[in-house]
Amino acid sequence: MMLTKAWAMDFARDWIESWNAHDLDRILAHYTDHFEMTSPYIVKFAGEAAGTLRGQDAVGAYWKTALERIPDLHFELIEVFVSVNSLTILYKAALGRTATEVFFFNEQGRVYKAVAHYDAE
Numbered sequence: 001m002m003l004t005k006a007w008a009m010d011f012a013r014d015w016i017e018s019w020n021a022h023d024l025d026r027i028l029a030h031y032t033d034h035f036e037m038t039s040p041y042i043v044k045f046a047g048e049a050a051g052t053l054r055g056q057d058a059v060g061a062y063w064k065t066a067l068e069r070i071p072d073l074h075f076e077l078i079e080v081f082v083s084v085n086s087l088t089i090l091y092k093a094a095l096g097r098t099a100t101e102v103f104f105f106n107e108q109g110r111v112y113k114a115v116a117h118y119d120a121e
Contacts, residue, residue, distance in 0.1 A: 001085045001105050008087040011103075012080045016091065019075050022067050028056050030103075031111045035059070039116040041066070070094050093118065 011030070018026040037059045038052045046053065046062050053059045067073060076092040086104045093099035097118050104113040 001107055001109065003082050003085065003087055003105070005080070005082055007109075008080045008082045011087065011109075012077055012089045015089065016075045016077045019073065022073065024060060024064055024067065027063065028060055031056065031059075031114070032106060035111055036113045037062075037116075038114070040118060041116070045069075066094075 015027075015030055018030070034055050036052055036054050040051060042048050042053055042062065043051045045066070053062055073094045075094070078090040078092065078098075081088040081090070086102060088100050088102045090098070090100050099119070100117045102115045102117075103111045106112050
């Protein structure tokens with residue numbers, strides 16, 4: 001799937017708005033049922049040493065806990081970078097962090113793999 005900048009910007013804006021609305025169903029609608037999520041926070045808060053969770057049930061439960069732990073969670077979009085079947089969002093994340101998240105898309109435009117990166121603590 002060749003991504004355009006316009007499509008990537010629409011995705012990024014909706015993804016950010018979904019998180020800012022704390023709407024877990026809307027967030028998960030961006031992903032396939034069996035997607036893979038990798039983040040250093042998965043190690044820290046979910047106790048998963050590999051830092052990766054798979055599937056909407058596992059990741060959804062993790063994100064539900066995150067939204068409960070950070071009731072004032074708010075993201076701010078900075079920039080979007082586009083590739084062939086992936087994009088990267090640079091954004092101001094929770095807890096005063098800056099983050100990038102890389103999303104890999106299937107042919108239907110849904111995320112099957114995502115990897116979050118954060119600036120040093």
